[in-house]
Amino acid sequence: MEEKTTTPSHFIRTIIREDKKNGKNDGRVHTRFPPEPNGYLHIGHAKSICLNFGMAEEFDGKCNLRFDDTNPEKEEVEYVESIKEDVRWLGFDWEDREYYASDYFEQLYEFAIELIKKGKAYVDHLTPDQIRKYRGTLTEPGKNSPYRDRTVEENLELFEKMRNGDFGEGECVLRAKIDMASPNINMRDPALYRIKKAHHHRTGDKWVIYPMYDFAHALSDAIEHITHSLCTLEFEDHRPLYDWCVENVSAPSRPVQIEFARLNLSYTVLSKRKLLQLVREKYVDGWDDPRMPTISGFRRRGYTPESVRDFSERIGVAKKDSIVDLSLLEFCLREDLNKRAERRMAVLRPLKVVIENYPEGQTEELDAVNNPEDDSMGMRKVPFSREIYIERTDFMEDPPKKFFRLYPGNEVRLRYAYFITCTDVVKDENGEIIELRCTYDPASRGGNSPDGRKVRGTIHWVSVPHAVDAEVRLYDNLFKKPDPDDVDEGRTFLDNINPNSLEVVNTKAEPAIGEVQAGDNFQFERMGYFVADKKEHTSGKPVFNRSVTLRDTWAKISKK
Numbered sequence: 001m002e003e004k005t006t007t008p009s010h011f012i013r014t015i016i017r018e019d020k021k022n023g024k025n026d027g028r029v030h031t032r033f034p035p036e037p038n039g040y041l042h043i044g045h046a047k048s049i050c051l052n053f054g055m056a057e058e059f060d061g062k063c064n065l066r067f068d069d070t071n072p073e074k075e076e077v078e079y080v081e082s083i084k085e086d087v088r089w090l091g092f093d094w095e096d097r098e099y100y101a102s103d104y105f106e107q108l109y110e111f112a113i114e115l116i117k118k119g120k121a122y123v124d125h126l127t128p129d130q131i132r133k134y135r136g137t138l139t140e141p142g143k144n145s146p147y148r149d150r151t152v153e154e155n156l157e158l159f160e161k162m163r164n165g166d167f168g169e170g171e172c173v174l175r176a177k178i179d180m181a182s183p184n185i186n187m188r189d190p191a192l193y194r195i196k197k198a199h200h201h202r203t204g205d206k207w208v209i210y211p212m213y214d215f216a217h218a219l220s221d222a223i224e225h226i227t228h229s230l231c232t233l234e235f236e237d238h239r240p241l242y243d244w245c246v247e248n249v250s251a252p253s254r255p256v257q258i259e260f261a262r263l264n265l266s267y268t269v270l271s272k273r274k275l276l277q278l279v280r281e282k283y284v285d286g287w288d289d290p291r292m293p294t295i296s297g298f299r300r301r302g303y304t305p306e307s308v309r310d311f312s313e314r315i316g317v318a319k320k321d322s323i324v325d326l327s328l329l330e331f332c333l334r335e336d337l338n339k340r341a342e343r344r345m346a347v348l349r350p351l352k353v354v355i356e357n358y359p360e361g362q363t364e365e366l367d368a369v370n371n372p373e374d375d376s377m378g379m380r381k382v383p384f385s386r387e388i389y390i391e392r393t394d395f396m397e398d399p400p401k402k403f404f405r406l407y408p409g410n411e412v413r414l415r416y417a418y419f420i421t422c423t424d425v426v427k428d429e430n431g432e433i434i435e436l437r438c439t440y441d442p443a444s445r446g447g448n449s450p451d452g453r454k455v456r457g458t459i460h461w462v463s464v465p466h467a468v469d470a471e472v473r474l475y476d477n478l479f480k481k482p483d484p485d486d487v488d489e490g491r492t493f494l495d496n497i498n499p500n501s502l503e504v505v506n507t508k509a510e511p512a513i514g515e516v517q518a519g520d521n522f523q524f525e526r527m528g529y530f531v532a533d534k535k536e537h538t539s540g541k542p543v544f545n546r547s548v549t550l551r552d553t554w555a556k557i558s559k560k
């Protein structure tokens with residue numbers, strides 16, 4: 001059986017387990033993931049998806065996918081499609097429960113009428129500016145609007161006129177009648193409906209009034225019989241309003257909101273507004289640019305759904321905000337790919353080596369292991385010849401003390417091949433090294449020491465006449481600072497963009513690379529994990545993205 005790392009449990013699991021045990025909601029567990037289709041999903045949303053779908057799975061419940069599309073101007077069909085693709089890719093299934101808040105517009109309107117009839121909502125004709133002034137501050141109570149005591153009949157008539165488009169945008173709103181002196185500003189007669197004469201991606205021009213988030217969200221949960229409505233901490237102060245909405249209409253069920261801390265990642269911005277800006281202003285090449293923290297960006301970068309789910313599990317669910325180190329996510333990817341990705345050899349920055357005592361015109365095939373972690377992945381043949389490429393960084397003419405790779409007079413092992421010794425360095429007129437001369441020991445075939453003599457370094461290589469050219473994209477963090485929003489006055493997160501986040505290198509790879517499919521993951525030995533780019537890789541022109549390096553900083557950090 002596969003070993004499963006045990007991760008700490010969390011308070012939401014405890015609450016749900018208790019509720020189920022006590023027979024609350026008849027023992028039902030029903031969650032939902034409620035994205036607003038105004039951008040692509042990011043890794044923070046992945047945490048929410050894994051939590052909502054994960055809890056439903058664990059407690060034999062259901063999880064709905066609900067598009068929170070109450071804001072007509074910012075929403076687009078493209079986003080709906082991308083969100084569905086991302087949730088599916090993560091491995092979750094909403095079955096036939098794909099819902100839209102906009103499907104409930106009629107029902108929500110009826111709930112609003114109900115509130116008016118109960119004297120709990122009124123049409124307010126204060127201007128937006130006046131409403132702000134009347135609202136008061138954290139230290140001062142608000143003031144009642146002069147329109148607050150309109151009669152039920154008058155309110156019903158005015159609200160219907162709102163719906164019919166008889167008023168202009170901003171002319172009036174429907175407000176809940178709660179308490180203008182409440183210490184919680186959210187309870188000072190919050191707006192429930194506003195006028196927006198905008199086209200909606202699903203309802204078209206049918207509506208000119210749109211429900212506000214708190215009202216629509218709470219009642220959509222109730223309509224769908226959601227039991228546990230999991231959301232991020234910034235909604236904690238909205239919970240009394242959530243409860244008020246559900247309690248003051250004849251809601252078909254009584255959901256409960258539970259807040260958890262949102263994911264923050266170092267070197268990363270997780271705000272759709274900022275991500276949209278990066279895309280629109282072309283700091284990156286689209287939402288799925290491999291440097292983007294979007295789910296589609298991670299997918300194109302070569303992340304696996306398993307690694308993202310593992311990450312979501314490991315970070316846990318807390319009640320207090322914190323910043324998770326990006327290297328934990330990288331650690332999860334390495335853990336996953338180490339077991340699954342086949343190894344190949346590719347030289348990212350090639351330096352030619354001529355093996356002078358190797359017979360000219362001769363080639364041979366050597367055996368290479370596909371994955372030392374998994375024998376069932378077998379072996380492959382790698383061609384060898386008199387001329388090979390090695391990594392430029394594996395040679396130093398004048399090395400420091402602990403450099404164990406190639407330098408004049410030193411012997412190293414070529415992985416799966418032979419021991420070679422550097423005998424000469426060839427330079428061009430500018431003094432640039434263009435070629436190395438070496439000799440090899442035929443008795444070391446397969447990389448085995450013929451007489452027990454030791455070499456300290458093992459390097460990878462690719463045979464020159466057999467090499468396949470590949471474009472390789474190496475990525476660094478998109479931001480220079482752990483907190484991209486850490487800026488001096490007058491500056492923005494854009495000033496923290498790392499100008500060197502992408503480096504493209506022309507790589508020489510072993511011929512087996514010619515056969516890979518777009519989306520396949522590999523480890524290029526010693527250089528990291530790579531994926532054949534989903535969009536641009538073809539067998540004629542291989543293109544690889546480096547998903548992550550092999551260096552494991554997180555393991556070191558966590559040991560401190």
Ligand code: ATP
Nearest residue numbers: 034035036044045047048231232262263270271272
């Ligand atoms: P952003 O602030 O990035 O624009 P949002 O909260 O407006 O995100 P929604 O589409 O409303 O985006 O989010 C859908 C769900 O995902 C919500 O339940 C929200 O709480 C959750 N979510 C959003 N960002 C994070 C995050 N960083 N960590 C955990 N959950 C998140």
Ligand code: MG
Nearest residue numbers: 035036068213
């Ligand atoms: Mg939101």
